[in-house]
Amino acid sequence: MNKLEMTEAIILAKQAKALSWEAIAASMAMGTVWVTSACLGKNSMPENAASKLCDILELSEEVKAALIAYPTKTWEQQVPQDPLVYRLYEIVGVYGDTLKEVIQEKFGDGIMSAIDFTMDVEKIEDPKGDRVLLTMNGKFLPYKAW
Incomplete structure (x- = not known):
């Protein structure tokens, strides 16, 4: 299977x-x-x-x-058509470089791990329309110089 x-x-x-x-x-x-x-x-x-x-x-x-079984972690390289998934791509497209700058300014040259990582999804009720709270928590991995 x-x-x-x-x-x-x-x-x-x-x-x-x-x-x-x-x-x-x-x-x-x-x-x-x-x-x-x-x-x-x-x-x-x-x-x-x-x-x-x-x-x-x-x-x-x-x-x-x-x-x-270990998965092969691949995904379509096209922009997704599902509106919710597309919006996540849009967030990275609009704010990705900004997040990179802010993270590296605070931590130095490196990346956020997607291996040592957790993510939570919460519903925040709001009279003007319920809100989605995504919390991503990844270990910072500095680049090594040698």
């Missing part, structure tokens, strides 16, 4: 059980964003977490093996 087939099986089981990603992640005592990412094939899951997920969704050993 490949990652795409795994994702399809997980989504079908999730829908059949009427579970949210948040409920699945909470029952695993793990982060919602990370669990969802692994279920969509972008991260590998440790064996114990894969077992828990497969128990919750009543999925096969094939799905468990695919969850544990």
